[in-house]
Amino acid sequence: MAEDLRLLCTPPIAQNWASELAAIPASVTTLQFDGTFDAADDATWDGAMITPESFKLYFESGAKALAELYDVLAGLVRAGRVAWVHMCASGLDVPLFFPLMKACHEANVTITHCPGVYAVPIAQYCLGHILSICRMGPAHAANQASRSYTSLLQRDARTCTVGVIGAGGIGTEVARLSKAFGMRVLGWRRQAAPALNFDEVLSGDDGLAAVLSTSDFVVVAVPKTAATTGLLNAERLRMMKPSAWLINVARGAVVDETALISALGSAGVAGAVLDVFATEPLPPDSALWAMENVIITPHDSWRTDEALKDNHRCGLDGH
Numbered sequence: 001m002a003e004d005l006r007l008l009c010t011p012p013i014a015q016n017w018a019s020e021l022a023a024i025p026a027s028v029t030t031l032q033f034d035g036t037f038d039a040a041d042d043a044t045w046d047g048a049m050i051t052p053e054s055f056k057l058y059f060e061s062g063a064k065a066l067a068e069l070y071d072v073l074a075g076l077v078r079a080g081r082v083a084w085v086h087m088c089a090s091g092l093d094v095p096l097f098f099p100l101m102k103a104c105h106e107a108n109v110t111i112t113h114c115p116g117v118y119a120v121p122i123a124q125y126c127l128g129h130i131l132s133i134c135r136m137g138p139a140h141a142a143n144q145a146s147r148s149y150t151s152l153l154q155r156d157a158r159t160c161t162v163g164v165i166g167a168g169g170i171g172t173e174v175a176r177l178s179k180a181f182g183m184r185v186l187g188w189r190r191q192a193a194p195a196l197n198f199d200e201v202l203s204g205d206d207g208l209a210a211v212l213s214t215s216d217f218v219v220v221a222v223p224k225t226a227a228t229t230g231l232l233n234a235e236r237l238r239m240m241k242p243s244a245w246l247i248n249v250a251r252g253a254v255v256d257e258t259a260l261i262s263a264l265g266s267a268g269v270a271g272a273v274l275d276v277f278a279t280e281p282l283p284p285d286s287a288l289w290a291m292e293n294v295i296i297t298p299h300d301s302w303r304t305d306e307a308l309k310d311n312h313r314c315g316l317d318g319h
Helices: 018-023 052-061 063-078 095-107 119-134 137-145 169-180 204-214 257-265 305-318
Strands: 005-009 026-030 047-050 084-087 110-113 161-165 184-188 200-202 217-220 245-248 271-274 294-296
Touching: 018 026, 047 063, 052 063, 052 305, 063 095, 084 095, 095 110, 119 137, 119 169, 119 217, 119 245, 119 271, 119 305, 161 169, 161 204, 169 184, 184 204, 200 204, 257 271
Parallel strands: 005 026, 005 047, 047 084, 084 110, 161 184, 161 217, 184 200, 217 245, 245 271, 271 294
Antiparallel strands: none
8 A cells, every 4th residue: 555645734734635635645744834843853755835825924024934934945855855846826936936946956856836826816806906997996985985975977897998918827817707797808928819708819019009009907917037027118108098007917027117107197097906016015115105096905916715725726636
């Protein structure tokens, strides 16, 4: 009879996934969020996973606290005690991941991750804000706060065009949800080709200009690469309709933040929903904080209860 897989995981894998672990079969040593675990000094594991719940360290105590947890696992990898690491992330271009990834590379330890796992929650985030802006949610909230019983003429989403920069997993889900509300959807990616739920998919500089100049909502969902860093610069932001909103769920570096602040302050762009920034956490002295036409969230568009479970499933299925 084969031995159980030995896994090292942060909570709540051992607590919440007992039946799935028994079916693998696997036993779990819990790596606590403070980096401690109860195991022999020479214990080894077939696989390890730091769950997305660990990001509470980032939100509550800052990046250093989360980085220290990843450094503990990196040390175990360098010591030859872990044979496989699953990264509970869609993109791996996060600096606090780099020491662990470097340790895996140097020790020839397999790394897996789960691209696309956050497509649904992030697309829901985008659609939620699009609908709120169309139906003037912030204005209604302001009226409520001032006890003003004032009716507002709102925009029907069916009259809107959504431009999706990056027609990958997240962009495709944004398109699907947008079409469900009767919106026109344009996409932009490296190679133009028909795609489900897109009215048109364009490519190249001319295609990007067409998407920017005709969209009421521009959703940025491209991965950060050398080609996409600074993709939406001052020149391209000027291509947007003055009535349009920008929604960035990609990476802060994809949009020139200084140029965006200028466009938002000069009525070049109507508003922005920003979940990512050039520097994270967003510095307290950033001009974005004080802008009434900006909605700021702390890089948590992915963070739903079901998304956390999807991430767990992805890791356990891989094992």
